[in-house]
Amino acid sequence: MRDVIEFDVVIVGSGPAGLATACRLMQLASNADKELSVCVVEKGSEVGAHILSGAVIETRALDELFPDWQAMGAPLNTAVTEDEIYLLNSAQEARKIPGFLVPKTMHNDGNYIVSLGNLCRWLGEQAEALGVSIFPGFTAAEVLFYDDGCVKGVATGDMGIDADGKRGPNFTEGIDLYGKYTVFAEGCRGHLGKQLIDQFQLDANADNQHYGLGFKELWDINPELSKPGLVIHGSGWPLDYDSSGGFFLYHLENNQAVVGLIVDLNYRNPWLSPFDEFQRLKHHPVLSQYLVGGKRVSYGARAITKGGLNSLPGMVFPGGVLVGCNAGTLNFSKIKGTHTAMKSGMIAAEAMAEVLLNNPSETRELVDYTSKLKASWLYDELYRSRNFGAALHKFGTLAGGAFNWVDQNLFAGKIPITLHDRQPDHACLKPAVECEKLQYPKPDNRLSFDKLSSVFLSNTNHAENQPCHLQLADPAIPLGSNFSLYAEPAQRFCPAGVYEIIEEANSPVFQINAQNCIHCKTCDIKDPAQNITWVTPEGSGGPNYPNM
Structure with a gap:
């Protein structure tokens, strides 16, 4: 019999959404002079360990x-302090x-350059001070349901299961966490959120979701080149007409800068390697002028x-x-x-608190929630940006950018047209024989680097010796249709060298180096056969990002 702990609210994920939900719940309970029991379960080794973002943030929420x-x-x-945008x-x-040619929404007056991981660590401290229980190092591995299909809570993953599925010498059974409400704040392509969207058909009236793969590096730069507060964005090279995205370089305090590239996952050439495109990008003078001589x-x-x-959905x-981001509230x-x-978490907290503090038997x-969302500035903001991504996907960087300038600057996002982009990202690849086979330069180990040193x-x-958390529905597909049609793109779209085709006894073998996985979820999104499912590994596994 597994141990059970009951709470008023169980929150999965200690990112900005989950922690804002927790803090707001406790504030509302305190204001009403009542008590709520709230827990946050986090798969990373600590709050902030898995948080990765640029990040320039708006402080409105x-x-x-x-x-x-x-x-x-x-x-x-x-x-x-300064905005620059380049093509x-x-x-x-x-x-x-x-x-004056930049859409108004892309100006950053009044915003801050931050480490989002450190901001989440701070939010975690505030949540605990308010009485929230935070459990880092525990994965929410399974959604628990009542017999009528209502969500009951989550089960944390067992620890110490061997690769063959048997209990090892250090086996520790997981715990069932019950909540009157369960909040899923797992971030992009959440393992449980994906299941819930499918099970409850939450996306039945929505366009297909779209994704990008974002890279980020933190650099110590020459103090003479440091310009704290400078924000640089841009697009264009090295991506071409069959791929799109954008780059960033932000100057932080302490002579540090962050540099990154976002590659839209609707790209068409299966030979494209997003990681290598990022490494190439850093050699452009717009970026290299600040990185040269840095570490x-x-x-x-x-x-x-x-x-x-x-x-x-x-x-x-x-x-x-x-x-x-488990739902997709980012303003592109x-x-x-x-x-x-x-804000989405705070609205959820307010909707839950109204029931839990006044009519707890009616949960x-x-x-x-939906009416509160539609009455909020969050919905208004998302409505005004509804065309932004679709315009870039349909019309390209220049024409799409022109449409967005008109929409945002002349119509304030309320142009009487709604664009749609309904082709899923995984269905966008062309056959490899129809595409240019891209060749990438070797890294110079000054500005550009290889995948393994990056993962380090x-x-x-x-x-070690745990079940593989990257599950194949059909093990024959990687060396079958994926290889013959697309030269098995997982070798290239993974930013951590997880997937390889190697030769064993003169035969190709599809190898999964799950130890390298940085939990980006790209394989779950971009695999053209939708054959790969990312599930939670053992708690505390994955990256441990400092100051990211």
């Missing part, structure tokens, strides 16, 4: 949650875009949910709610998702 966050010591230390024409050439100190990658309002179901027109994720589906900097680790 934080202002509402903790109006005195500055006096409380929130780690927002670098205000944006890279080639490996050496670039065109700086004048501010790379951390690396990470993470998928991004970017479909926006048109792809937003229903977020409530009996016994639970999806919040943040701002390239920001922290404030929207937090089932959060019927008021992510501090990724998994307990």
Whole structure:
């Protein structure tokens, strides 16, 4: 018999959405002079260990949650002082875009450059001070249901299971966490959120969700080159007409800068390697001028949910709610998702508190959540940005950018047209024989690096001899249809060298190096056969990102 712990609310994930939910719940309970029991279960070794984002954040939600966050010591230390946007024409050439030609939503006045991991660590401290129980190092491995299909809670994963599925000498059984409500705040392509969307058909009236793969590196740079508060964005080279995305370089305090590339996962050429495109990018003078002579100190990658309002699924179901990037609340027109994720969690907290503090016997589906969402600034913001991604996908960088300028600057996001992009990302690849086979230069180990040395900097680790958390529905597909049609793109779209085709006894073998996995979820999204399912490994496994 497994141990059971009961709470009023169980929250899966200690990112911005989950922690904002927890904090707001406890604030509302305190304001009503009542008590709530709330727990947060986090698969990372600590709060913030798996958090990866650029990140320039808008403080709108934080202002509402903790109006005195500055006096409380929130780690927002670098205000944006300067915005630059470039279109890279080639490996050496670039065109700086004048501010008046940039969509209003992409300006960053009043925003802050932060380590989102450190912000989450701070939010975790606030949550615990308010009385929230946080359990790091525990995976929410399974959704638990009542007989009528209502969500009952989650089961944490067992520890110490051997690769063959048997209990090892260090076996520890998981725990069942019951909640009157369960909040799924797992981030992009959440393992349980994906199941719930399918089970409750939450996306029946939505466009297919869209994703990007975001890379980030943290650099110590020459103090003479440091410009704290400078924000650089851009698009173009090295991506071409069959691929799209954008880059960023932000100057932090302490002579540090972060550099990254987002590659939209609707790219068509199966020979494309997003990781190698990122490594190439750093040699462009717009970026290399700040990185030359510096030292790379951390690396990470993470998928991004970017479909926006048109792809937003229903977020409530009996016994639970999806919040943040698990649903897809990122505002693509701002390239920001922290404030929207937090607000979605805060709205969920307010809807739950109304029931739990006033009519606790009536808990089932959060019927008021959707109306509260639609009445909020979050929904208005997502509505105004609904066309942004679809325009870029349909029309390309230049024409799509022009459409977005008109939509955002002249119509404030309310142009009387709604664009749709209904082709799923995994269905966009062309056969390999129809595409140019891309060749990438060897890394110079000054600006560009290989995958394995990069994974080393992510501090990724998994307990040895555990079951593989990257599950193949059909083991024959990688060397079958995926190889013959697409030259098995998993070798290239994975940013951590997890998937390889090697020769054993003169025969090819599809090898999964699960130990390398940095939990980006790209394989679950981009595999053209939808044959790979990412499930939770043993608790505390994966990256341990410092200051990311």
